[in-house]
Amino acid sequence: MSFENLGLSAEVVRAVSDAGYERPTPIQEQAIPIILMGRDVLGTAQTGTGKTAGFTLPMIDILAAGRAKSRMPRSLILEPTRELAAQVAKNFETYGKYHKLSMALLIGGVSFSDQETLLDRGVDVLIATPGRLLDHFGRGGILLNGVKILVIDEADRMMDMGFIPDVEKIVSLMPPLRQTLFFSATMSPDMRKLADKFLINPKAIAVSRPESTADTVAQHLIVVDRADKRDALRTLIRNEEVKNALIFCNRKRDVDILFRSLEKHGLNAGRLHGDMNQSVRTETLASFKAGDITILVCSDVAARGIDIQGLSHVFNFDVPTHSEDYIHRIGRTGRAGQKGRAFTFATPEDGKYVAQIETLIGGPIPRHVIPEIGGEDLALESGTKRSRGRGGKSSGSAKAPASGERGSRSGLGRSKAAPAEAEAPVETVEVTQTVEATQAAEAPVEQPAAEKPVAETAAAEAPAEKRADKAPASPREASPRGGAPKRQRGGQGRNRDNEADEPVVAFGDHMPAFLARPIRTPSSS
Incomplete structure (x- = not known):
């Protein structure tokens, strides 16, 4: 038709x-x-x-x-x-x-x-x-x-x-x-x-099975150690007859790192990701389509809708975490009936994501070995975590904690390996000792009457009106500005039954009675 x-x-x-x-x-x-x-x-x-x-x-x-x-x-x-x-x-x-x-x-x-x-x-x-x-x-x-x-x-x-x-x-x-x-x-x-x-x-x-790849694209899977991925990519680019190629990375910062690495080794490369200025993105893509740039390192922003005539190769430097993205990435080559080649670099820890892709496309991706790099003896793991997270820390080898081992937010310093049953008695003793020590340190120490200073004894015997004009010698002193006295910490043991008979410290003759604060005077033994 x-x-x-x-x-x-x-x-x-x-x-x-x-x-x-x-x-x-x-x-x-x-x-x-x-x-x-x-x-x-x-x-x-x-x-x-x-x-x-x-x-x-x-x-x-x-x-x-x-x-x-x-x-x-x-x-x-x-x-x-x-x-x-x-x-x-x-x-x-x-x-x-x-x-x-x-x-x-x-x-x-x-x-x-x-x-x-x-x-x-x-x-x-x-x-x-x-x-x-x-x-x-x-x-x-x-x-x-x-x-x-x-x-x-x-x-x-x-x-x-x-x-x-x-x-x-x-x-x-x-x-x-x-x-x-x-x-x-x-x-x-x-x-x-x-x-x-x-x-x-x-x-x-x-017009076709919803999740499928074009028959014109030859797919290959290369399993290498993470440290060998860049060497494997450069070796494959030199061994293959690469007319022009897209190299996909999962993260934008990896696009920049890989781009600088390829430039350092003398390859004609460019980069494209969402954080770049639009004018730079447009200029870079135009240079790649014109043939001024041979290799374009990019994020998934280039996986859809970019029609580049005669694109010979697609390299997945990272296995896509979403299996559908694999179809769109390799779909940039093998268009309009032309032949194309797609290579995916996977580490042994990427087994979960490779399995998802193979389930989606309905068959395994043929293995490819680079003799200079090796990798024949590497097998994909079936784990659910990658070996390294964003911060570079190992995340795939740590054993999941058993039930009850994970601490709460208030117990960040707690060892996850210790059972929760063994931690509870220790924490109870520590808290009890801390509370008792705090109360002992804050409790007022009563001096014997014979050891009290003369000035303090005289102050106790003086009328309440005169003592109010002077700074009290008790630890419960009024504030320097003449305000209400400071509240004493750890005073749970105070006897409030006799507070009505105790003298008070006020702000002057005009202070309302309901704002007056009682002050405890040391009782004589």
């Missing part, structure tokens, strides 16, 4: 032909006629099968008739990452070059004023990431009650990145009568429940 048989206009077919495409992919062949009918679509297809053209081509024909109003886009395409949004925008420019449709791209890292200028003119197609779109809406720069077509692309990635609450808020701002196109590379039960919230009687399209 050709594109002419799908019901597309002559202008769109001509633009597709200019781009070098002759036959539609399975997802395009099934989705385009349904979208042209105005029905909701739930599309599931593995990455690299042409999902983007599957919804952009019919949207161009649908939007060809009509006119955009200021700040009221006629269609909206939500993408999880800036790179993917920019890729879709480029496709619209390519396929819609014979139409006069206006388009705006709302992504982070770009000036708000430039984007607001485009929105003020009115746009037919709005391509945005959820965060930046809500920023514009909060500023009052956009209205969504005129959206007739909504596209939620890479919905599973949206969920992984935590964008679903933002997506739900955006959908609530749109009219209920609209056409919604929901596309995802994988379709889990949670994803299906989410789709049911947004779609009305959708046409489900699944």
